[in-house]
Amino acid sequence: MSSAHTKTEHGHSTDHNYLNHGSGIWSWMTTLDHKRIGLMYFATVSTLFLIGGFFALGIRLHLAKFGATPLLEPDTYNKFMTFHGAIMVFMVIIPGIPAFLGNFILPIQLGAKDVAFPRLNLGSYYIFIAGAAIAASSMIFNQVDTGWTFYTPYSTAKTSNGVILLVLGAFTMGFSSILTGLNFIVTTHKLRAPGMTMDRIPLMIWALYSTSIIQILATPILAITLLLIGAEKTLGVGIFDPDLGGDPVLFQHFFWFYSHPAVYIMILPAMGVISELITAFSKKTIFGYRAIAYSSVAIAAVSFLVWGHHMFVSGQSTLAGIIFSIITMFVGVPTAIKLFNWISTMYRGTVTFEAPMLFALGFMFLFTIGGLTGVFLASTGMDVHFHDTYFVVAHFHYVMVGGTLMALMGGIFYWFPKMFGRMTSDLGGRISWVLIFTGFNVTFFPQFILGAMGMPRRYFDYLPEYTNLNQISTVGSWLIGLGFVVALITMIHGILKGEKAPDNPWGAKTLEWQTSSPPPHENFINTPTVTAGPYDFR
Amino acid sequence: MTSVSSSSEFQHQHHFKSADHQYASSKQGIWIFLCTEILMFGGLFVGYLIYHSLYPTVFKNGSETLDWKMGAVNTVVLLISSFTMAAAINYVQRGLHKVAAIMLALTIACAGAFMVIKYFEYSHKFHVGTVPGKFSLVDPACSAGGKRAECESKISALLKNPAELEKNHVNAEEVSRLKAVISQPKWEMFYGFYFVMTGLHGVHVVAGAFLIFWVFIKTLRRKVGPEYYTPVEGVGLFWHVVDLVWIYLFPLLYLVG
Numbered sequence: 001m002s003s004a005h006t007k008t009e010h011g012h013s014t015d016h017n018y019l020n021h022g023s024g025i026w027s028w029m030t031t032l033d034h035k036r037i038g039l040m041y042f043a044t045v046s047t048l049f050l051i052g053g054f055f056a057l058g059i060r061l062h063l064a065k066f067g068a069t070p071l072l073e074p075d076t077y078n079k080f081m082t083f084h085g086a087i088m089v090f091m092v093i094i095p096g097i098p099a100f101l102g103n104f105i106l107p108i109q110l111g112a113k114d115v116a117f118p119r120l121n122l123g124s125y126y127i128f129i130a131g132a133a134i135a136a137s138s139m140i141f142n143q144v145d146t147g148w149t150f151y152t153p154y155s156t157a158k159t160s161n162g163v164i165l166l167v168l169g170a171f172t173m174g175f176s177s178i179l180t181g182l183n184f185i186v187t188t189h190k191l192r193a194p195g196m197t198m199d200r201i202p203l204m205i206w207a208l209y210s211t212s213i214i215q216i217l218a219t220p221i222l223a224i225t226l227l228l229i230g231a232e233k234t235l236g237v238g239i240f241d242p243d244l245g246g247d248p249v250l251f252q253h254f255f256w257f258y259s260h261p262a263v264y265i266m267i268l269p270a271m272g273v274i275s276e277l278i279t280a281f282s283k284k285t286i287f288g289y290r291a292i293a294y295s296s297v298a299i300a301a302v303s304f305l306v307w308g309h310h311m312f313v314s315g316q317s318t319l320a321g322i323i324f325s326i327i328t329m330f331v332g333v334p335t336a337i338k339l340f341n342w343i344s345t346m347y348r349g350t351v352t353f354e355a356p357m358l359f360a361l362g363f364m365f366l367f368t369i370g371g372l373t374g375v376f377l378a379s380t381g382m383d384v385h386f387h388d389t390y391f392v393v394a395h396f397h398y399v400m401v402g403g404t405l406m407a408l409m410g411g412i413f414y415w416f417p418k419m420f421g422r423m424t425s426d427l428g429g430r431i432s433w434v435l436i437f438t439g440f441n442v443t444f445f446p447q448f449i450l451g452a453m454g455m456p457r458r459y460f461d462y463l464p465e466y467t468n469l470n471q472i473s474t475v476g477s478w479l480i481g482l483g484f485v486v487a488l489i490t491m492i493h494g495i496l497k498g499e500k501a502p503d504n505p506w507g508a509k510t511l512e513w514q515t516s517s518p519p520p521h522e523n524f525i526n527t528p529t530v531t532a533g534p535y536d537f538r
Numbered sequence: 539m540t541s542v543s544s545s546s547e548f549q550h551q552h553h554f555k556s557a558d559h560q561y562a563s564s565k566q567g568i569w570i571f572l573c574t575e576i577l578m579f580g581g582l583f584v585g586y587l588i589y590h591s592l593y594p595t596v597f598k599n600g601s602e603t604l605d606w607k608m609g610a611v612n613t614v615v616l617l618i619s620s621f622t623m624a625a626a627i628n629y630v631q632r633g634l635h636k637v638a639a640i641m642l643a644l645t646i647a648c649a650g651a652f653m654v655i656k657y658f659e660y661s662h663k664f665h666v667g668t669v670p671g672k673f674s675l676v677d678p679a680c681s682a683g684g685k686r687a688e689c690e691s692k693i694s695a696l697l698k699n700p701a702e703l704e705k706n707h708v709n710a711e712e713v714s715r716l717k718a719v720i721s722q723p724k725w726e727m728f729y730g731f732y733f734v735m736t737g738l739h740g741v742h743v744v745a746g747a748f749l750i751f752w753v754f755i756k757t758l759r760r761k762v763g764p765e766y767y768t769p770v771e772g773v774g775l776f777w778h779v780v781d782l783v784w785i786y787l788f789p790l791l792y793l794v795g
Contacts (some may be wrong), residue, residue: 035678113553116563181569190563191553224581228734235790236671237730239585243686245593245724252580522552 001439021343021508021521032118033521037125038104042412043126045096046488048132056418057481058445061462063469064474070460072174075464077460078145085148086139086166088175090476091132096216097269099128099180101411102208104419106184109202111193113522116186130174135169138162149255152240156232164233164340171226181215182260186209193511195530202534203292207272210296212514214261214268220417220482222255222258230481237368249314254305264303266400267367268296270407271338274360276341279535281357282349282509286535288341302331313385321380328378335371339364341412354506355429359410362437366402370395373448388458392449394444402440409436409487416491417505422498423520428490433485439479446473447448492535510534564763568772572744572779575742579783582738586731586790592729599718600728601791603668605659612655617782619648623750626757627774630767635757642754645777650704656740663729665706667692667718670730695719715718732791739787742780749773761789 018035022028028036058080062071072080103121107114115121138144142162146155155163172329188209192201201209229251231237238244279286286292308324309318316324344366351357373395376382386392412488413429416422451457455466462470504513511534515524554560590597626641663669669692672678680689693716696702703713719725753770756762762770 109612116553118551118553120567178571178574182567182574185570186567187561189566190559216570216574220577221581224578227738228585235730235733236673238590238671238724238727239730239734241671243681244595244730245589245727246730250585250588254585304657372545382612459744521609537616 002159012267014107015408016520017139017516017517017518018322018521019166019421031121032114032122033314034103034115034121035159035419035519035523036100037121038100038105040125041095041100041103041128044129045092045100048087048091048450049096049484052084052092053481053484055087057477059084060474063175063462064471068455068470070247071171072460074460075145078147078245078458081458082145082147083139083254086135086144088400089148089262090135090170093266093375093400094177095128095173095180096209097273097404097411098177098184098208098265098406099124101273101408102180102211102269102416103185105206105415105512106208107187108418108515108519108523109205109510109534110187110287111524111528112187112191113524113527114191115183118181121183124176124179124183127179130172131169131174131176133169133204134172135166137221138165138169142166149259150226152229152232152251152253153242155229156240159470164230164462167226167229171223174222174226177215178219181212182221185216193528193530197349197530199253199290199293200530200533201293203275203286203289203296204269204272204276204510204517206293207268207275208536211268212298213297213522214300218258218261218265218304221254225258228254228497233276249311249316252311252314253307256310257356258502260290260307260310261300261303261371263399264299266404270363270367270404273407274342274363275338276508276510277407277414278345279537280506281354281360281416282346283537284345284349284535285537286341287344287347288337289533289535291337292341295337299331301329302334302400306331306487309378309383312380313339313387325378325380329375332375332448334369339368354413355424355426355433356410358433358437359406362433363406363410366398366406366437366440370398370400372524373398385454386451388456389451390447390455390457393452393457394447396523397440399445401468402444406436409433410489414506415512417501418496418512418517418519420495421501422494422497422514423501424490424494428486428493430494432487435479435486437483437484439476442476443473443480444476446470446476478500481518495520550582557765564768564772565617568775573752573777575776575779576783579735579738581727582731582735583786583790586598589727589731592723593722596722597728599715599722600725600732601794602734603682603715603719604732604792605662605710606792608655608659609788610654613784613788615655615710619645619650619652620778620781623777627767627770629756630762630770635760638758639754641704642750642757646747646750646754649743649750652743653740656736662706666708666712668698668719669730670672670726670733671783674726674729689722735791737781739780741752742783744782746773746777749776 009144018033021033022031028040031037031040033536058072059077062080070077078206090454104116130272139162142165144166146163146166150163150167155167188201188205230238236244239245240246240248242248275286275292299483306328308320308323308326335370355359373391377386377392377395409432413424416424449467450469450473453466455462501517503515505516505517506513511524511528512519514528548557550557550560554563622641622644626638626645628639629635629641667674674683674691674693675686675689676695677680678687678693680686694705696708697713697716708716750773751771753762756769764770
């Protein structure tokens with residue numbers, strides 16, 4: 001009788017879930033359910049990613065110089081570069097994990113029914129959409145070509161007004177970021193399930209919490225910086241104009257004060273995902289839980305002190321350069337702690353290699369390369385040589401694509417069964433991983449060499465001796481593109497025809513695997529009581 | 539009595555355990571948001587301090603051309619509005635909706651008064667020419683191509699024209715201050731900061747007034763009361779931060795110099 005009752009209840013909860021709780025487009029457009037909002041971010045970010053990827057392929061095809069005449073005109077090339085950068089940074093990588101995976105996963109992992117402020121959450125989504133639309137319209141209609149960093153005087157001295165719209169778009173998306181961060185902080189503090197003490201919080205949430213702190217503290221500085229660009233353009237206030245006593249380099253200080261912590265808005269959630277994947281596919285308690293949790297917070301703290309390392313050749317003083325160089329090295333310490341702990345977790349674990357695990361391992365490999373080359377760039381002597389070359393381009397792609405995008409892909413394949421109630425083809429996931437991982441290295445490793453040889457970044461053209469490596473790089477970009485197409489097909493196939501997913505297909509231990517696949521509207525039939533750590537495989 | 543009580547009972551949202559739980563969460567959220575507002579202004583203050591240290595005379599001269607009396611009146615206006623806002627919160631908590639609505643209306647009136655005074659301040663500066671960048675020139679197009687040093691400022695033109703001085707009520711004291719301003723290169727920098735800082739603050743005053751109007755409507759419709767006053771309290775906290783920012787801006791721009 002008891003068994004029958006349980007089965008009946010389980011059957012009911014499986015039949016009624018958040019996907020069919022309310023039907024029709026309008027119920028999605030006005031939803032207050034964090035899981036649906038997460039999926040809406042997923043659809044939006046994926047679309048923007050495809051667009052940004054198109055511009056990336058265009059850039060690489062142009063730089064391959066397969067024909068006698070250039071593929072793109074100089075102005076067109078500059079626009080492709082600006083669009084690719086602005087879309088990928090502000091619209092894909094920054095919101096990718098926090099807004100999409102974070103929105104879906106954070107409340108369930110806490111044992112909560114929703115985020116603290118559901119209406120604000122939906123508001124954040126539409127503010128993000130508005131910001132992306134404003135930025136996109138400026139790119140389409142006003143032909144911005146400053147690059148995504150809006151450096152002055154380039155962004156303020158030209159007659160084009162496209163910069164104002166793009167800046168307004170970035171400002172608006174920043175506001176969405178602040179509101180999401182606020183929501184996550186309050187949810188983490190106020191809505192944990194009974195028994196979930198601070199040392200029982202999943203590491204994904206520690207990462208999202210640290211990220212939210214950065215969003216709250218750093219994004220307002222971006223807001224005022226972008227506002228000052230607008231004021232400079234419209235009123236000529238002179239703050240960045242040397243004719244009026246201003247200083248263009250001050251803009252760089254303000255911009256990087258936000259944008260270097262923003263790098264950690266991009267990478268910290270990725271590290272949170274990796275902690276989940278490594279434990280789930282090693283079937284082992286995480287090694288050094290506290291060290292990983294606190295290193296997230298440490299990274300968030302140190303990230304505010306290192307912005308000057310983007311400016312070693314800007315005219316910044318030697319003393320400032322030395323100080324920023326030394327402090328930048330410190331970011332490597334908590335990062336190394338994480339990597340050490342992940343490897344230790346795998347040691348003597350029961351390791352399996354499903355697609356999500358492959359992406360996690362790919363992350364560790366690629367991110368380590370990005371991190372080590374970051375140490376090169378943190379050395380002022382070497383940075384003078386590498387600054388604004390393709391070495392830098394390769395470095396930050398290893399961090400942001402090799403890191404964050406790998407983690408995002410791993411996270412999607414990992415939580416896909418929970419989101420949609422269906423499994424993806426693991427073979428499809430593995431094939432996409434092989435293509436993306438291989439293509440990534442073929443694309444960007446040659447760029448380290450090109451940069452060391454002195455090829456400048458952002459240029460429309462280059463000297464003949466760089467041709468071969470550029471062509472190899474372009475071939476790599478095709479593999480990446482193909483890999484993402486395979487991933488897209490795998491996911492669509494999974495949604496339409498995937499095998500029905502059990503509640504806990506990976507045998508993992510965090511709370512989301514204790515509810516149905518897909519979850520009910522309020523996440524749990526009964527709020528769980530937490531009695532152990534999040535990765536208790538003993 | 540029972541019927542009235544049950545009809546006014548506040549229903550907390552489904553994902554909170556109780557009304558108190560929801561209230562504590564909302565409070566935390568509001569304070570975090572206000573931190574971001576202070577940080578945004580903080581960025582401006584950092585910029586101000588940097589340039590003030592680079593051009594101390596420019597900033598002293600510019601400060602002396604501001605009408606500290608109008609600034610002081612605006613300070614008093616905002617302080618009164620903070621009192622009326624706090625009173626409104628108290629009356630909502632006690633269920634005195636009509637008095638609360640009056641207090642909220644008075645707060646909005648103070649915001650309006652603040653902006654009217656600011657309108658007169660700004661108008662005078664536009665007429666005299668104490669404005670930023672190219673707009674401070676008789677011919678804004680003159681400075682293109684790095685030839686700013688050869689351009690005539692509106693202040694300079696004004697000082698040569700006794701009729702315009704009379705028309706804009708520029709007295710001898712102000713004339714001497716304006717001469718001091720244009721005696722320094724890069725003098726427009728101060729006004730860049732003046733307009734950006736007071737402009738951003740003004741935007742917040744207007745936004746605050748709209749938010750107060752929103753809770754004013756809620757109060758009239760009795761959507762808030764002893765059981766649920768989070769929106770009024772939240773908007774009140776925002777208004778106090780707007781007031782607080784001005785309390786820093788006023789001495790910094792008008793008095794210290």
